[in-house]
Amino acid sequence: MATLPLTPNGKVDRKALPAPRPGDFEADQNYIAPRDVVERKLAALWEDVLGIHPIGVKTSFFDLGGRSLLAARLFMRISRTFGKDLPLATLFHAPTIEQLAHKLRPQATATSYATLVAIQPGGFKPPFFCVHGGAGSALFLHRLAREMGPDQPFYGIEPEGLDGKRFQRTTVEQMAAHYLAEIRKIQPEGPYYIGGYCFGGLTAFEMARQLRRQGQQVAVVALFSASLRFYRAAQKQMPAAAVAPxxxxxxxxxxxxxxxxxxxxxxxxxxxxxxxxxxxxxxxxxxxxxxxxxxxxALRTMYVTRMLSQAEENYAPGRYDGTLILFRGQGLYENDPDMGWDGLADNFENYEIGDGGLLSRRDIMNEPLVGLLAKQLSACLERARDVGASSCRETKFDRSVAASSSKASAMPVIETAG
Structure with a gap:
């Protein structure tokens, strides 16, 4: 495009942007063709699912614009072709055809479905642990992990059921306890930096409560587009016009x-x-x-989603004696800016991402907004490391505008323009 479409107030009109085309993700100039039967079969599957031709064996799935839905479709095709059931999280450490082929060869060992997924294990900073959304997979977190930089260890958390087996833990409390047990295998003691997207926000909240009861320090609890839909401490009165008889x-x-x-x-x-x-x-x-x-x-996403939805409906959150940090897209929750979390924590910070025009709650986890989200999250983590607390009220950003809060405790809403 020669120029970007703009709204009447001069901002980028994301709704008017054209959808990406296969040509936008053409293989890089260092194209290496498949070299054996396994790589040729894999390449054919990748090209068919992604709609891109040709794809070299050293080109990353993520560099080709791969997303969770495409990954799910690809891995179902792989299962039928090779007779092997691989978790989507395999793409984190085997994102190319060459690397994935090693997992599919006859001599390869079976790949297990792990609860804790190392998206970016390197780095010297304290690790950040992020809980899955309502569909279960943590694959979409790769963009946020990448934008956080190579110095920030980043782990995703995935639920039971993705392997098709029966859920053994069916409540938010049980899931939170299980996730903490896995986390403490890597980090036995606090302070902990945890977060969660959508449903994962509820679980991260409960994890923080359990850590507090165990005498552990929780430095950051970050909620990404996480709405508390049931058992709110402060029930929101719906306008009469919104309820049709x-x-x-x-x-x-x-x-x-x-x-x-x-x-x-x-x-x-x-x-x-x-x-x-x-x-x-x-x-x-x-x-x-x-x-x-x-x-x-083909039915696992439906199974996992249903089990997580039932757990969400039955979860009655208690009070958390710490700080919650909510990140949400601007313009999506104007009638419910706190998303149900007000009254449940000692301190509550509310940050808006973008300049409006968002289509869904997932937008803040994708380009072009994920970079802004990573910048604000990194600042919160840095402030928590520096002062030993989870407050980042004084963080400054280019083109940031502090807005007033409806709470007397001055919970900030920061609007970051895209």
Whole structure:
């Protein structure tokens, strides 16, 4: 593009940006062709799934614009082709065709599904541990880990169930205790720096509470787009206009049917079909688990998501005697800026990322906003290391604007323009 599209106020209009094309991720100039049968089969799968041709055996999946959904599709194809079930997290230490081929050769040892995933194990700073989102995989965290720099060790945490086996820990409290046990194998004592995305924010919060009860120091608890949807300490009153009476909803449906019966009936058929498909898949999952068999790979994300959703619905958070740091996209939560966390911690800090125009809560974890998120998170970690606490209220950023808070305790909202 010769110029970037702008909004009326002069900011980049991300909604008007064109979608990336396969040509935008062409293989680098140091192209090395596949050299044996395994690499050739892998290359064909990569090129088909990513829509890029050719792909050299030394080119990273992440450099090609690979994302979690594409990785899931790729690994299902790999499982069918090679008969081996590899975790998506394998891409962290085997991101190229050459490296992944070593995992698929007949003499290769089986790769296990680990709870703690070393996304970036090197570095001299205290490690940061980040809990998975509602779908389970921690693969999307690679961008944030990369932006944090090579000096910051970064570990992702993944749940049970990704291997298709039955969940042994079904509550947030049990998951938090298990994750802490894994973390303490690497870092036996605090201070701890932990965080979580979406559902992972709840788990990180509970982990911090358990660490406090064990007498451990928690330096940072970072919540990324983590909304507390149930059991809020301060229930938010919804505007009357936002709650439509059932009679009005029924009338709207009837009027829609009268105006365009064919389209309305078509929508209903699609809805019923999807509902039926969901029921069939859920029953298939139950059947496999009842028989003691692993859930098929194509159904594992659904299984994990459902189990995590049930855990979220049953979790009633207690109070945390420390500081919570919330990072959220600007413009997505204007009617719920604290996302339910106000009243649950001694101190609460709220940071906005971006300049508006976001499409989803995941946007802050992706380009171009993930760099801004990493900058603010790094500053919070640095301040916590320097002063032995998790406050970063005085952090300064280029083009940052401090906004007032609704709390008397002066919880800052920092808006960082993109």
């Amino acid at each position: 059932k009679s009005r909803t029924a009338l709207t449906r009837l009027m829609r049917l009268v105006r365009s019966p064919r389209q309305t009936i078509g929508w209903r058929v699609v809805s019923w079909t999807r509902t039926l498909q969901t029921k069939v898949r859920r029953n298939t999952i139950r059947l496999f688990l009842a028989l003691g068999l692993p859930v098929p790979q």
